Amino acid sequence: MLTIQQVAQVLPGQDNVLSWVLQIVFLGIFVVFMFYGQRIQMYIMIREVEGSLFKLRMMRDEGRKSAIKTINEIGKPQVDPTAQVDRFLEYFAISPVDLDPAGIIWRLEHVLDVQDLRLKEDVKLMAPAADATQINNLENTLEAALMLNIIYKVIRHYYLLGKKTLSLYIIMQVQMILPLIMKEAEAFASALKAFELGQPIGDGAGALVAAKLMRNFEKTKIEKDVVVAKVPLEGRTAYVLKAEGPGGNVGKPGEAIKQVIEQNEGKISLAIVIDAAGKLEGEKTGEVAEGIGVAIGGPGVDKYKVEETALKYKVPVNAIVIKEDVGDAVSPMRKEIFDAADSVIERIKRLIRERTKEGDFIIIAGVGNSIGIGQ
């Protein structure tokens, strides 16, 4: 091996050809890095973004292929659905103007309703042989593929823009948020399989709790795609709500809760909303936490309706959440999340014993996608 003297021979100042060569190389590297350091750094970042972009393109293509395959298998279309799927993947919805925010919730609700109706009709046209459950699952599959397409196109846009302008700052911004975007994209990619096969996903944790509570009780349909059951619980009467399963569905829980409160003329002692919630790094998947407020995600229409009605009738709203990360929320349900449903039920029972009296009426709403969860 090298001794100190041998190493010293190659250092500057020694009468050695190799040491001179190395000295020139080191000086050359120094000069190159002084003038082109930033550019080299940018090229390294561009390569990194390019690698992720390749992976995103692959996911997008897989999503598209998987959607077409499932439509052909389930929907038995007369014509090739590829063109319709491609049209679906470019679909967009314009949110209402917010310069005058008064009434924006109702306008947003209308846009979402029209969008939902339009997507369902498109899926029905693509897959004429599919039943209602399969149409919901296909819609979810196509929505996941649509999300992958959007992510791919946005990242491609910034990548090409950065390359075109050679702006370090454009590339840097994309490169910095890339790990989070990739995590989200991978979640949607794994969701594709779950939606395609109708498997329960992590987001359905709230719906699972409601399904366990309403099992063996008579269910009636209330509002769009939401079922309700009157369940005796700890001497109280609970209206248990969930999106109708087993098709991929979130329904309109806000409108359903509003209707139940109004049907009971506000005589509801407690409303408990159960939903899956994003966990912080370090927290365990399936951890249960409780608090106050309306635990309903999405664009905010349902949350607004519950808040408005609860305020009008002074109904206390409590929330119980099951912690999971974005990947777990859209991928097949994990055991920890499934097991958490029982501990949520225990918490519900404790809450109603502590906060309500026997004979009271309460609402228990399990929010989330009911895919793969019956009732």
Place this chain on the structure above:
Amino acid sequence: MEAAASMTRRISPFLLAILMIAFVLSLASIYAGFEAYIRNNSSEGSLYLTMGMTTLIISTYLWLQTRKHMLRFGMGMEPLNTTVECLKCGFKNVRDFQRGDYIFKHTEDQCPKCNEKTMTIGSIFREVKEKEKAREAGYS
């Protein structure tokens, strides 16, 4: 996503060329090192051998890294288990998920224990490996 694993990322020809040059130079350096030792010039021999071995290790490592990158490309997901249970006698059977399964679905299967057609899907979930859980937990 099975097809994903078979897809490979395009490796830059520039990177491949650099790796190839480094590999050839490292072999030349090792050869020069041995030659120097034969000529009884041990200091020069050590230097060439060290340079050659270092370059060989680095270039091989980089080449293996690009291969590893290609293999890690697929999106794996643990298999989903469906637990079918008899509502009458409590008999449980765990099997792989099948299309059409959903939680609380009444199946037409007969219970192998009590022979009643009261089999219902009680749970569907996937189990994440302990290694993955430890990675998720991070420092704690």
